[in-house]
Amino acid sequence: MKAVLAGTVIAEADESDLIRIEGNWYFPPASVTPGVLIESPTPYTCPWKGECQYWSVKTGDEVHVDQAWSYPHPYPSAFDRVGKDFSGYVAFAPGVEVSP
Incomplete structure (x- = not known):
């Protein structure tokens, strides 16, 4: 599976390595292209997953605000x-094309 934004591959992994949660594909941290994620200050806490970390995505000279998110330390429940530990896995907003 690939995650592509503005013609740039920002993550790539076998589908078997991804985790599907609430309709979103979560990519393993190591599958994200180094240097494309920029930590965002946008706050959010999911009632059942925990505190979320938003990321802006850099493609070339463009920065796409809050186009990715992860849960660094999800609630144990x-x-x-x-059914799996998804700590640090990265999901992408609808503007990012995720496809096989």
Whole structure:
């Protein structure tokens, strides 16, 4: 699977390595292209997953604000609900094309 924004591949991994949560594909941290994520100050806490970290995505000279997110330290109960540890996995906003 690939995540592409503005013609730039920003993450790539086998589908078997991804985790699907609430309709979003979460990519393993190591599958994200180095240097494309910029930490965002946007706050959000999911009631069942925990504190979220938003990321802006850099493609060339452009910065796409809050186009990715992850849960660095999800609530332990979220692992039971998802069936896997998804700590640090990265999901992308609808503007990012995720495809096989």
